Amino acid sequence: MSSSSQPVKTLSLPEKLGLVSYRNQSKSEIKPHIRVKTEICNSTCPHQCTTYVCPANCYTKDDLGKVHFQVEDCIECGTCMYACDQGAVSWEFPDPEIGRGVTWNFG
């Protein structure tokens, strides 16, 4: 069987994100460009939708159902800024020097 007849490998999300070129990867400390008031997610929010609509899974729920946020995998799409209707997400663009964010190879 030639390689052109092989089905495309289905990638898990971490594998997909492994293909992304992030900025300032060598820096241990980065300035997050998104701030999340998780106390809102974990008290009054009826849907905690960021934990499933985020295309990079930056918002996760732990075993106790508490929402956590990490900015490292963020691909700057903006989804959470619109999806969160509870006022928990404040969004800025990453600082080119000390922020995270992406450099697309194809785009």
Added chain:
Amino acid sequence: MEDKFDCIIVGAGVAGLAAAMTLARQNMKFLLIERGEFPGSKNVSGGVLWGTDLHRLVPEYWKEDAGWERYIQHRRLTFMDEQSAFSIDFKSSHFQEPPYTGVVVLRSRFDRWLAEKVQEAIDASDYAMDSFIATDILVEDLVHDEHGQVVGIRAGEEEFHAHCVILAEGVNNLLTRKAGLQEAYVPADHMLTGVKEIIRFDQAVLEDRFQLHGNSGMSNEFIGYATNGVEGGGFLYTNRDTISIGLVLGLKDLREKNQKPYDILNHFKTHPAIADMIRGGEVVEYSAHVVSSGDNRVMPKKLSKGGLMVCGEAANLLLNAGKAIQGMDYAMRSGILAAEQAVASKASGDFGESAMKGYEKALNDSYIMKDIRNFQDAVHLLHDPVMTSKMPNLICDFGRNFFSIKNQPTKKSRAMLHDSIQKHASYWDLLKLGARGAKAL
């Protein structure tokens, strides 16, 4: 950089670069600021750049080994259910003649190439040493004078001054909101999340599989099973040796239906018709980006104020009325129009609110706002739940019956259609849809 610029442009995407090209050609002194490492490095699109404006910006662009991937010669719109794909397919040698009806682009390459062309125009202008494309700089705020007119931008500790500012910052238009032209919070209602993969092939395999020759290419949009019940659609475009495959998913619907965009994309890729198209490929990039639906309720209330104009996706200029997903061509034209207003304002010495309104008027009179206004019903229709599953299921069910040969007495098509309608929708659904469709398109 003490001197005042004629204009500062924020964002080196298609809109910002089109504005910059126009300014350079008109001998304007300007600064184009991009927060990414290079123009295009932050940008994602489907993406086809539709129409012929690129020829206006880079005359005879097809004659060089340019930053674009392939021209559209073959178009396909596909309705999907779980097992089937029923397509409207159009291919014509008519589309082989430049200026092409559309070109497929990958933004990291295309915008970078376009920026090189802008730099060439700067070099040929009177301000070869005074106009700049500056990268890796984040614009944090606008600078206003005592009358509230925009007179520059702030980046970190530094301020840069200009007679006017063009915002081409993209869909996540934070400065447009800061300027008070749009609410600080834009709800999910008319926004979609796009997710996309770039899949690489041996170029000969790609060309054979999609029946391409030279730089010819194909665009394919999908409605139905592709989005797993979420409003929106899918797309597949051929690049040189890769394809762009992805989905746009209604954000509000995604929230309500509790679905993950990357799961839906994986599900789309397992459809038998898609699996055959992408066989043997290797995923080389995964990306995501928000787009607006083209519903004009999400547009900023105003696109200008004293010393300020907003263009491209920052102005939510996008339309998908079922014919094509247009956004980059709107970005290009709106950037040109904003720059033309800046040139006119320099001549008259008036950059005030009423002068900047000239840009909004030009935009209103252009094909962009005419189409956006004319096709609002089509936008609403496409986002109707009936279009997400009932209609594609009905069409595929009919297709399966119509194209099946069973060595039994065969029903007439009308009876087959009746059966499919009974199974998947109702005549009432169709009647409503037909009436709306006739009005919309």
